[in-house]
Amino acid sequence: MSTYAGSTYARKLAVSGLGASALLLATTAAPAFGSGAAADVSKFTFVSTENFQGAIPECFPPDLIGTNVATETVTGRSISTPGGVTHVSGTDVFTYRVDFADGTYALGTSTSHFTFTAARKTTVFTQVGVEPRTVYSPDGTPIVTAMLHGGNHITFHDANGDGLAQDGEISSDWDFFFFTCH
Secondary structure (H helix, E strand, O other), X not given: OOOEOOXXXXXXXXXXXXXXXXXXXXXHOOOOOOOOOOOEEEEEEEEEEEEEEEEOOOOOOOOOEEEEEEEEEEEEXXXXXXOOEEEEEEEEEEEEEEEOOOOOEEEEEEEEEEEEEEEOOEEEEEEEEEEEXXXXXOOOXXXXXXXXXXXXXXXXXXXXXXXXXXXXXXXXXXXEEEEEEO
């Protein structure tokens, strides 16, 4: 799992496990094309539920650990062309509840949009997202609201053909993460 600023949930703004699986499936399951064949277009949906202990450190003490119940749904579309170009785009939604020992709880949903294009030896990946979350007192009164923003992008030209972005192959690489507390 990737991490931005230590957040268990902000990691969803980077390629998630399900998102990475969708990209892998889309790029490896493309059919062999004959001469003059049309592009192959397919839709996908992956759903996963997670239960774990963790913190939500944005706007809260990082050592405040709660019981997390989360569902992630990744949906999208994959297009593979006879010329060897693969494009995948989609949405990753991660909805969760965190219960703390003192009875307080948090509700949040991270929504990110991603695109991935691989053409010969050039790969481009971009993902951006937002995550509003609210922490409530045991009686249901809102205590604090946080809004997380993040994204990442990479463009690389796979000179050695190993499929990995390495120094000297990357022409663009950036990420950002910030949050506000109210």
